[in-house]
Amino acid sequence: MLQYTVRRLLLSIPVIFGILLVTFVLARSIPGDPCKAILGEKASLEVCERFTIDHGLDKPIPVQFWIYMKEIARGDFGESIRFSRPVTTILIERLPTTIELGSVALTLAILIGIPMGVISAVKRNSMADVITMLLANTGVSMPVYWLGLMLAYAFALLLKDTPFWLPPAGRVSAGVVAIPFHQVYNLVATPESFGYKFLDFFSNMFIFNSIITGDWVVLGDAIKHIILPSVALATIPLAIIARMTRSSMLEVLRQDYIRTARAKGLREWLVILKHAFRNALLPITTIIGLQLGTVFAGAVLTETIFSFAGVGRMLFEAITARDFPIVQGFTVVIAIGYVLVNLLVDLSYGFIDPRIKLD
């Protein structure tokens, strides 16, 4: 097992190299002159020349890639062309919002999707099954952005002046200030230190920060703002998880060992949870791992609609503005994170189903 883990980890290196190569090639192949795209069509030749030299765009492509690899190894993703600020700084600013939104959405999807699928499979062809699957099918068929816009219309406009009103945009209301928990508890004194930046990253997750500091006003406001986007973002993963749980459970429930478990007089819920569900987990785990991608892709749309200053929205803006360093940096970090999650999913197969030999 340890050997397999180490080997899988080592095998991730070429994948990460592949990711770097793909993002690099893609970003460099984007048509049009980045100088004109950033500085405007009227930028003079001299200005553009200086711009190209300043940003290393005049060197041969392989040299640019080599420089890029060396910088990545140092954790330096370069400077945003549009904002003239380090990509890492922008990423650290933007990531907490997306992590928070994604976690809330994925948690919703798992907590609702799995029970829905299990109930649906156990009560196959019942009214509950039909309704659940109809809901799941509808959920998986909805465009995230459409649902988001409709939710915003319903909750922000139609339900205005009712207790069910929810804000259609932004992470917190204007004027609401969240004091970082490390300031409240005086954890770090120097604002430039690594410890400060590290803690600041977590304090940018509003829900987490306000729970720690006990600031219930900010907590309520932050939760109110995250409901609509996270529901919109959770819909597709939820439906996919529910469907996969159902189909996987149905398959397992037909196995002989389930009949044996029932025949020996086990209580039905024990049969379902201990014998069936555990064996049905493999495809469910796979699909949950894959949903992380759906969540990140959905974040591009959801964050754009709900004006969330997260990674997804920044990425889309950067791609349309041809801000190479941001596209590369963000994509690389997201992709590497995704590789590691899928690695965990692969490794978990052995734990979930001991029949699969990982050697």
Add this chain to the structure above:
Amino acid sequence: MESLETNTTSEKQKDYRSNSLFRVTLRSILRQRSAIIGGTILVFLVLVAIFAPLIAPFDPEEVLIGKEDIKKRSDPCIHLFGCPEDQPQHILGTDGNVRDVFSRIVFGTRISLFIGFSTVGFAIIVGTLLGAIGGYIGGWVDNLIMRFMDVLLAFPSLLLAIAIVTVMGRGLQNALLAIAIVSIPRYARVIRGSVLSIKEQEYVSASRALGGGHAHILFRRILPNAIPPLIVQGTLGIANAILEAAALSFLGLGAQPPTPEWGTMLGSERNQVFTAPHLVFFPGLAIMITVLSFNLLGDGLRDAIDPRLKE
């Protein structure tokens, strides 16, 4: 005489077998409510796509300003439901360029169906081959294929599609290619996972012990049993393809105006959601119904075809 009789019998048997297998499958498909509902909607959509010019009262790209006494983004007007007779009838209203929304949605059916079939067909064929070969052969072949898949999977699919379209240039054709490419790993992984688990089963060992060749074992013993999860995944895949194409168009990277593509229609009017919600509502509803029909049909098919789920 005797041999002739045997031949006839075996032919009859063969004929009977294939016929009954087809009938049994068809019968079990027809027993699935969701398959019937999904199939019916899909047939309806196909008919709408075919007869779009006859159904749509207007040209989908025709700007009606100056031709009719109508304002942009006017509300739906149906004479039958009490809309004044002197107002021109637009059952789903008009959009920001004073075009008939209903006609645009009707023509949009053609585009969405084409997107679904073309991209998923391509991705499933390539993905199944790669995943099955990788899972069955194992070793460095598997590693090479799956690491390449990992590289593609390592990107959120929509993001990679956005990047590919940005490089190749905006437009529907490039969007389709991008979506097809990014969805290959999904099928490859699902098939590989099934193959990995199925090849440990006893009946595969039995087949091997009986002298079955690799191709026989892979294509006759393993793949048929690996297909049910692929049907579920393929169904979701068509949904995904249509949704992602619409998303790309929504973001302005896919079909370009004035093409009557639902995502494009939704995207260009999204800021009007509070003032003219019908311009956002109806294109989205059309996307949802189309995707839903594929999902329902696929669900029903899966229940009908999978022999392990038969009562």
